[in-house]
Amino acid sequence: MTQFLQLLAGGVSLGAVYALLALGFVVVFKASDVVNFGHPALLMIGAYTIARLGLSQVAFPLAVLGGVLLAALTGLVVQRFLVAPIASTSVVTVSIMTIGVDILAQTEITRRIGVDILSIADPWGDRVVRLGAVDVPQARVAGLVSSVVLIGLFLAWFKLSRWGVAMRAVADDAPTAALMGVPRKVISALAWTLAGGLAAVAGVFITAFPTPGLQPATASVALAAFPAAIIGGLDSIGGAIVGGLVVGLAESLAEGYEERLSFLGQGFHSVMPYAVMVLVLLVRPTGLFGTRELHRV
Amino acid sequence: MSKVDVAVPVTTVPVSPRRTRSLALPAVATAVVVLAAVPFYLDRFWLTLGLFAFAAAVAAIGLGLLLGQAGQLSLGHAFFVAVGAYGYTYLAGTSRTVGVSHQGGLGLPPLIALVLAVLLAGLAGLLFSPVAARLRGIYLGIASLALVFAGQHILANAPLVTGGYNGRTVPPLTIGGFGFDDGAPGTQLLVLGVPFHREERLWYLGLAVTALAYLYHRNLVRGRPGIALRAVRDSELMAGMMGVPVTRYKGYAFLVSSMYAGLGGVLLALAFGRIVPVTFDYAMSIEFLVMVVLGGLGSAAGAIVGAFFVASLPRLLDRYADVLPGLAEPGGDGVSPAVAARFGYAIALILLLLIEPGGAAGLGRRVANRFRRNR
Amino acid sequence: MSALEVDGITVRFAGVTALDGVSFTVAPRAIHAVIGPNGAGKSTLFNVLSGAYRPARGSVRFRDVDLTHRAPYEITALGVARTFQNIALSGAATVEENLVLGRHHLTRAGFTGTALRLPHVRREERRHRARVREIADFLGLTEVLHAPAGRLPYGDQKRVEVARALCVEPELLLLDEPAAGMNAHESALMAHLIRDIRDALGIPILLVEHDMGLVMGIADRITVLDFGVRIADGTPDEVRRDPAVQRAYLGTEGES
Incomplete structure (x- = not known):
């Protein structure tokens, strides 16, 4: 039972971080109709900047701010100069463009990291918090709290502010959004900026304890945002959050009970997000909360 | 035709000869002749380069069929390439123990192993088609990620098939007693005075398979299935209302594409001579996608050109590292050839999509049009 | 005897009723028009007939074959062909x-x-x-x-x-606003063409159309929809005189 609770706590905190990633991914899809395969690159750029600033003795909060700003700026630049000029072509074409961006950014970061494992120099270290009978790493608690706060802020903004309302309108009905006086271009730029910032924050918690630190393989952990977004439904904000939690929990439980799942092979937990995704897609091809595409002819 | 037939008096209309598309066929024939002459003039480095390029080209044509014709994006292509490569190696290989690792094998005749490996890749594609056939283009792109990760997991957990992390030797192909290897010790095959080693022999295999793969694709896309697939790509709803069973056709496209990947995988295994599981990862899937997009969606010739470019670039940069500025010798400072190659094709991809979304084939068409207008 | 029987079709989208119990029949060799103001449910009706939407209630029968739960390609195989409003x-x-x-x-x-x-x-x-x-x-x-x-x-x-x-090689032709966006001359040519097709092939044609002149000139029978409900059904003359139609449709556009 203790083990189960432990895994549950770990899964929820990991899931909250995945939710943060999936959220940015979904917001970009809703606002600009692009599946951003460069999303893991945004995370890597953010996390790498934070780790580098940390190594140069910059205080952690400032380092995080720097990483968030750079990742957000990267998102904006990619949207403005690479995605916007070809936005009128097909979804697939623009999405493939983001793969080019991903290769470029990740190759460079991988080259810079080399064989090192960079510490993110976070203040939590390897300390744990004792909640009842369960030990949870402080970094994970911080990740959970940060994610909940950021997601909460985002949802409030999305529901209440003029921009948030316009962003919702763009996804549902572009002409109405245009009537509200918010150009689609601006909404799209905003979404990409936001996605970059959120990815950088997620990067902090994906590289903090209990993982060893930032390394090229971190990017493949960040890829789990894709199944999270698909499980929830590519165009559903709420779905991204649920999808993130599902993926985090599934991964954590599979890892914790690895011995009992030995028939599935060693290291199955890293495949778990994808296995869940395929199962969900078999039942619902548009994800749990995705809208069934209504055909227009 | 037994249906209503009275709109206009039915007369037998003389069938005009099918218009061949521009100069494609002569150009292809010329390319084949030139490529067939290569083993007589170039050394082993270039032949090896070609073997990998042919293998990549065959798999890329398959992905081109899926993406360019049916509009379905797959990032799982490397998985089917792995099925082909390991399928062939396991089926043709023999059971034996190397060091501490025990490797299984069925010891089938290599040609039969080749055919079965391609069918095995098709079967794998069929197993995934409940997902692949029901999803729309971009959704499939993400869902197919599951294949590469599942593939890596399976390969890591099947040392009996893969020989573990250190890899496993690929048995040479023999067809009717002719071996695509260096031949028996002490013997030598001389053709027009040029000794034919493994590389020379495999070169012709690669060329022949690529040419057949090209022809198969070309006929397919010009006929009824191609027209139906492109209708599905342009609008699923319209295609359905014009009589195309959309789900079934998306499934077919995925099936054929995975068999192409399997065939490419067999060639790749033969080119490597020894295969390791990490080769068939996400990055490989991405490389296939880059080949297809650089070459130009919907064009098999384009896919071949893209494959030659992407497969050759790192090896070329490696070979000329000492004369190219900014490139590092292995272990030295600076940008390694592998990294430079990745930069190269990523930038090529981005620029091409910004300037000419039709890819290399689109650029070629544009040049040809200008040429024609000037005449 | 009728070629096509549409019986009590109801379609709902997220709580909005797009079609509410719509029924009509199309006679063999008839040119049958469905008209109505924007949002009347004409396109929805076409999408039900060609298999894109599943109605919540009701059925569509073509030559005594139930089309209601068939996929678009199966409906095409039965000889139902269509054109699209937005090409x-x-x-x-x-x-x-x-x-x-x-x-x-x-x-x-x-x-x-x-x-x-x-x-x-x-x-x-x-x-x-x-x-x-x-x-x-x-x-x-x-x-x-x-x-x-x-x-x-x-x-x-x-x-x-x-x-x-x-x-x-259709045995029922569905035309979705064939004259939309055409000038008077083109529209007249299209009217001719539709009649020629019917005369040559002897098949029923169901069309949705805004162009009243075209509809009144060539249709043998007209069904009028308004807000997803059938408000009239009859010959062009009957429909023209129908007070409900004049209120809902002709009144707003003027008689053409």
């Missing part, structure tokens, strides 16, 4: 290729046979391309057969749509 052609493909698509359910060539160019595949292709050229000729499209469909003027694209539907 749905493959723009990059030639007119010929667009028309050949209409032959899909009449042809059999599979993946392997086509790739190997087996004799029966080539024979089939030759035969059907000849028929496609006849139909193109009937619609005056011979000249543009090898042009990319997307490059043609709007009116020609509309005719390509009709030609493609004829390539299905």
